[in-house]
Amino acid sequence: MSWSLGEIEGLARKASRGGGFDWGMAEEAGKAVRWLASMGLPGPEALDAFLIAHDRTPHAQMRPVDVTASVWTSAGGAVCPISAGVALCDIAQDAGLPGEIQIPDCAYPLLLVPFVSAASEDGGHALQLIWEGGEFACASDIRGQTSAPMAPMGRALIRRGTAPGLPLPECQLRYDLDAEPAARLTELARRTHAPDTDASRLSGAGAGLSDND
16 A cells, blocks of 8 residues: 555654654654655564564663763663664764764664755764665765565664765655555554553553663
């Protein structure tokens, strides 16, 4: 089914909230998925897979422990690409980016690409994101390619530099989303309709990646 980019963003935002993000982080996830879809990349599918794989995982277990370090890790092993991406943009705006950041266990690294692009713009530096099966470069334009867009885990490397030899993605105004991932995202989005009470949180509604500590 063909979706407008606005519809994709709205679905991703609500599904992210239903999967446990607070509304602010869900907004960021929605924008990231829209960005990927506009480039013809499977952002909605990657978000669907990420939310399903890490459903009910406390956010505190997945966010980077120390974003001042050159290697980002989390308490639970896998690093959330949305949390890492938001932190990356904050650093770019406030303190400037270091020469290189490694995320050895980045979950679904494709979801990190839009944030690297935003950080490049905010910090005024050309940046590259590389993982096994993917490479993107963000400067005055966006270039990149991936043979493994749905990789559930990857060693992500963010560094300064350009890669003019990479291809330019084809931008688009609509996105074809298959019925199965659309249905799963819609089901997650329905969780946002559950009342946010102590009982509902204990039963799972609104749990997942949100902070409960």
